[in-house]
Amino acid sequence: MHSINDTVTAEQAAEDYEFLIRQLVRTRVINVSEINDCPKFDLVLLGMGPDGHIASLFPNHSVLNEKDQWVTFITDSPKPPPERITFTFPVINSASNVAVVVTGSSKAEAAHLAIDDIGPDSPQLPARMVQPIKGKLVWFLDAAAASRLDGIKASE
Template sequence: MASGTVAPVSVSKGAGVDLIPHQFQYHTTETDASVLLYVTPEKAQAGLTKLVVEAAQAAVKAKGAFTLVLSGGSLPALLGPLASAKGIDWSKTHIFFVDERNVPHTCPDSTFKAVQEALLSQVPIPASQVYAIAEGLPVEQAATQYEGRLISIPASALPRSADGGFPVFDLILLGVGPDGHVASLFPNRPETAATQGWVLPVKDSPKPPPERITMTMPVINAAKEVAVVALGESKREIVQRVLEVQALPGALPAQLVRPKGGKLKWVLDVASAELLDVASWGEGKEFPRSSF
């Protein structure tokens, strides 16, 4: 500051007063989190099948319907054993997609196509209970239409949460990308920070194809149970970062997955868990994230 210039007067009202909150926030509700570690990908696939069957049986017993939400990527290829699994009443099962590419159902990029080929074509589930994205709509309309379909489902089958009226799905299966994204909620994006709405459009996804729809983080965190499936050597770095290194809120969207009052499970195999220092988790560090 030049000599003789009057210093500006501070307009601060005091420490902590009238601060603008960061757009990303970790909620403080406790989450029941655990890691399921399997020796091989095949055993992990069997464990995932068991997890789905148990969730289906519990949901049908409690309310007469089972709501299962699926993601894309490598997950659909793991769903095949569900077709022959005992204990799933497909007539009472409803299938949803946590995110979807805004492409025709016949396109190789379509998650619906992948799930249809791996599972749905092999089970007697009513077509009306498979909630695929509408084809041929602008992405904003596709998101609105998908949210409208969810809202129309009776609360007896798809209950609403007490705080905010979000849908309470029985089980959401997520993958995790190398950048830590889940669904189509990418690092430091406004969709990832959204606190309202059930389904949002994504126009310029950093991962192709650019147009997608995605469920919001509050919807994911309203679920009874969320399982993040990460198998293989390609996942080991991001698994270690998410489970052991606390990032700034929003930098690793997978760290924002904290079901409010629900259960969070990470399904891993030896290859994806290779970099984890599990022995240190009992040394006072927060689980599943460290405090350093």
């Protein structure tokens, strides 16, 4: 485990953390993806917010489109704290396994929009953008969070 330096700005913390991860990839402590140059973590464990955000990747935020950096930062988070750092989608989607854990009825609509096939007009929630390239994606939801999913009965 490698912690993030919380004594510097979000920008500096993101730069430092990416440098650390790049060193670990360069020395083969962390494998590299065969698809891109991103680290290939064995497991990325994510939670999801009621707005469909995962990690610190929020709906309609410019960092959703980040392709070059492995770690990025935001200073205008819609929920506290305002300054955050996060892995980008290229890193998340390069993992061997991604697990998303969702609990509570306040997240039921976002879970429905992220998981169910609701057509091309569905909002592009960050949780829906979790699509491992060669890895596996598993969702873990409690009954309340799963209550709006297609084909799920309330008692399941």
